[in-house]
Amino acid sequence: MAHKYEQVAASIRDSIAQSLAPHDALESERELMAIHGVSRMTIRKAISVLxxxxxxxNIRGSGTYVGSADIFSKTPKLxxxxxxxISRGATPSSRVLEVARIAAPDHVxxxxxxxxxxxxxxxRRLRLADGTPIALEDVYLPTSVLETESLNLGESLYEQLRLAGYEVFRAEQEIKAIALSSSDSELLDVSTGSxxxxxxxxxxxxxxxxxxxxRTTYRADRYTFQLAVTRDDK
Structure with missing residues (x-):
C-alpha cells in the first residue's frame, strides 16, 4: 500500500494534469493539509517528490508552482x-558522436x-529528450574501470559501471555559465553564442x-538546476 505522502503526491499530479497550467500556483500548505486531511510533514514530503x-x-516566501514541460529541472540528487x-515523463535517447581510447588531457x-x-x-554523446537536443556530454573513464571494447553504447553507462563493480556513489560538480561555440550550437539546435x-x-x-x-553542456533555455540551501546556526 502506498504511503500517505505518495497518495497526496498522486492526487496533486492529477490536479495539475486536469486543471493547472505551467507556473500556476498550488494551494498553500495549510490549504493542502485541509484538502487531504494530513499533516504538514506529509504535505512537504509529497511536494518534495513532485x-x-x-x-x-518552490519560490521561497511565495509558494509552490507548476513546472513547465519545456524546461527540465535537475535537483542535487546523483x-x-x-x-x-524518465522521471519527468520524457523519452531519453542519445546520439554517439565519438568513442575513442585517448591519452587523458592534463585536467582529466x-x-x-x-x-x-x-x-x-x-x-562523446548528444543527449536528447523526446527527440529534442538537450545536452552535449563528454565522459572520460580510466581503462582500468571499463575497457573501450566492453562498452555497450545502447545500455546505461552507470549500470555498466555498477555491474563492473564501480557503482557511481558520489560526485563533485562545478556549474558555470558559458556561451556555445558554433559547432556545439549546431548540435544543440540553437543560435551560435547561445x-x-x-x-x-x-x-x-x-x-x-x-x-x-x-563535462556536460546543457541548453540554458531547456535545463535548470535546483538547489536547497540552509543557513548555519550562529
Missing amino acids: VDEGRVY TSFTEDM STALGLPASSEVTLI AALSVTRVSSSRKGQLIEFA
Whole structure:
C-alpha cells in the first residue's frame, strides 16, 4: 500500500494534469493539509517528490508552482540523464558522436588522480529528450574501470559501471555559465553564442575510487538546476 505522502503526491499530479497550467500556483500548505486531511510533514514530503520529478518548483516566501514541460529541472540528487528524463515523463535517447581510447588531457588525469597521459576511454554523446537536443556530454573513464571494447553504447553507462563493480556513489560538480561555440550550437539546435550551463563532474565509487570525469553542456533555455540551501546556526 502506498504511503500517505505518495497518495497526496498522486492526487496533486492529477490536479495539475486536469486543471493547472505551467507556473500556476498550488494551494498553500495549510490549504493542502485541509484538502487531504494530513499533516504538514506529509504535505512537504509529497511536494518534495513532485519537485524531484520536475512537476513543481518552490519560490521561497511565495509558494509552490507548476513546472513547465519545456524546461527540465535537475535537483542535487546523483542521477543519470536517462533517469532524469524518465522521471519527468520524457523519452531519453542519445546520439554517439565519438568513442575513442585517448591519452587523458592534463585536467582529466589530474582530476582522476592518474599519471600524466594515461589512457582513458572518451565517450562523446548528444543527449536528447523526446527527440529534442538537450545536452552535449563528454565522459572520460580510466581503462582500468571499463575497457573501450566492453562498452555497450545502447545500455546505461552507470549500470555498466555498477555491474563492473564501480557503482557511481558520489560526485563533485562545478556549474558555470558559458556561451556555445558554433559547432556545439549546431548540435544543440540553437543560435551560435547561445547561453548554456557547463557542468563538470568527478565521480567516485563507494570505496572512494575516482571512476569518471564528465563535462556536460546543457541548453540554458531547456535545463535548470535546483538547489536547497540552509543557513548555519550562529
